[in-house]
Amino acid sequence: MSPIIDPINELLIAHGLRRTYAAKLVLGWFLAHPDTSYTHSQLLAVLAKDQHEELDKVTLYRLVDRLTQVGLLLCRVDVNRVRRFQAMPASVHAIPHFECQSCHRDSPLSDALKANANDLERAAQNALEALKALGYQGYSMDFAVRGVCADCATGESH
Numbered sequence: 001m002s003p004i005i006d007p008i009n010e011l012l013i014a015h016g017l018r019r020t021y022a023a024k025l026v027l028g029w030f031l032a033h034p035d036t037s038y039t040h041s042q043l044l045a046v047l048a049k050d051q052h053e054e055l056d057k058v059t060l061y062r063l064v065d066r067l068t069q070v071g072l073l074l075c076r077v078d079v080n081r082v083r084r085f086q087a088m089p090a091s092v093h094a095i096p097h098f099e100c101q102s103c104h105r106d107s108p109l110s111d112a113l114k115a116n117a118n119d120l121e122r123a124a125q126n127a128l129e130a131l132k133a134l135g136y137q138g139y140s141m142d143f144a145v146r147g148v149c150a151d152c153a154t155g156e157s158h
């Protein structure tokens, strides 16, 4: 038998993450459920149910945040302003946008960044190519930058 390359291990290594039991479990779960967008607490519940094992809440939350930081998970804020996570999708063209944490407006970054927006898109596409090379399929992608928008930062009303 040829050695089996575990794509989850490969992804963790490629993103500088430790291959802990929890990291493999969480990333593996998201990749196995590419169309599912879960909140922290929904994830905690489903993992407890699937694995018959309760992960420490703080550990799980930190792990999800870390996976999101390195771009393996996508985080979106839903209409109730709750953060939802899903495996980073790929096929839809990434439209970099900015999510203001203060007024919760979501606006495209292309106007603000002009030519630099292309660099973001290229970086996103490179990440997708890496996933594709590992055999992942059927993804779409969303590229969000989170922070405080210029209006909120300067205290102007809008």
Ligand SMILES: [Zn+2]
Binding pocket: 100, 101, 102, 103, 104, 105, 148, 149, 150, 151, 152, 153
């Ligand atoms: Zn704002």
